[in-house]
Amino acid sequence: MRITLVCAIALAVAPVAANAQDAGRNLAASCAMCHGTSGHSVGGNEPLAGMPKDEMVRKFKEFRSGAKPATAMHQISKGYSDSEVEQIAAYFAAQKK
């Protein structure tokens, strides 16, 4: 019954703007192919789940500047703005290790 109600409400309301808190989740979903679903790496690459936000932002920016050596992250990180990096880092920081 509860499900029916949720459905009915969903249908009754007009589309609203994309949920802001989904933005970080959506951006971070790209990372999963190398770092695991929600950052839970199954091996070989650094787990991102539960990494403190400041640490990830710093690493990302070091990849971008070339200060931190990388095989590919120096190239990928250049595709993301500072505000996107903040959103991605906030998402992973909120995931359980």
Next chain:
Amino acid sequence: MSKTFDRRDFLKLGGAAAALAATGCATTGGAKARVVVIGGGFGGATAAKYIRMWGPNIEVVLVERNADFVSCPISNLVYGGSKTMADITYGYSGLKRYGVQMVRDTAFEVNTTAKTVRLVKGGDLKYDRLIVSPGIDFMFEEIKGYAEAMIDKRVLHAWKAGPETVALQKQLAEMRDGGVYVLAMPVAPYRCPPGPYERICQVASYFKKHKPRSKAILLDANPDVVSKGPLFKKAWAELYKGIIEYRPNTKVIGVDGKAGVIKAEVEDVKADVLNVVPPARSGDIAVKAGLITHNNAWCAVNWRTMESLAVKGVHVLGDATLSAPLMPKSGSLANQHAKVCAAAIVALINGREPNPNPKIANMCYSFVSDDEVIHVTSVHQLDDKNVFVPIKGAGGVSSARNTLEGKYAWAWAQNIWADMLG
């Protein structure tokens, strides 16, 4: 034969058929909205899992004909000998933990008006939104003699991983030292742009170790190496000199399986192992569902939601899509398409606007030997026409082949398989 599943079928077929008795929220208002996904590859399996993760109020039914997923990426290593079929095979049981309902069957046709998918074994699946992630099927008729030669496996494509991978590995193992292996590729766009150049490396690697007098010839219909060209050519020259021979601008038009001859426009090439990859298009079900929009081959989509530009309520993922500019047909990108699609479908079903700014990345590794790898990567954002375009200044290729990326490539494989199926 055809009927809608009822309660008796549910009881007869057990858990997987639970989905089949219900109808969707958008059509009846009485039950959960249902998304049906056709195809459990990099696109379809990922979409099924992520819709359940992000939209637990949505029912997801995944239609897949195979018992297990066999990965195309990494499958070239089976020829080189550093990986086995078991290494590239992954079960579907993990998806059950996310509440994805598996139906082991083949989609026979789609009625986009009634919003139903007819299954080969019988029965119709009703959907509110449909995801078609069918991969590719081949246009065998484009190569004279192919259909006859493939009956007794005198010619293989091995461009879908599975029984063809096993057969090609066996033929290479049985080939005499001093024999000739020929791989022939059609013009781009084809599945996995660097795939042919990795495969010729892996076959040559096997020859170098076990059959050093043998040759590996690549007949490429394209004018030059399509992906990571300088890195592949360096590997060929430094690791496989005298084994690999590359012939660009060489389009294959026929195969004589009995004589062991591959007929190109300009020459005939005799071979012991004939590995001819025909031109491909979106998988058959995309054709039947009326999703093809371009060159009788590919399905154009609105990249913001992955919804078909031909049929409303149907989303297309992966290799079957009409590629966006500089977007390769890769497993990584199918995985990324799936997440854009999952987020959009969850938003739409729950009455929200889909994400206006999706951003995705490609990560593609190629093994040039047992343990040395080269990569290409790119990041793509939506333009104002809802088309993904690569971000200038981001992405790139390896500076040189290296073993560190050999480790990262295997980590990529394990993580992306787990991301879709684990």
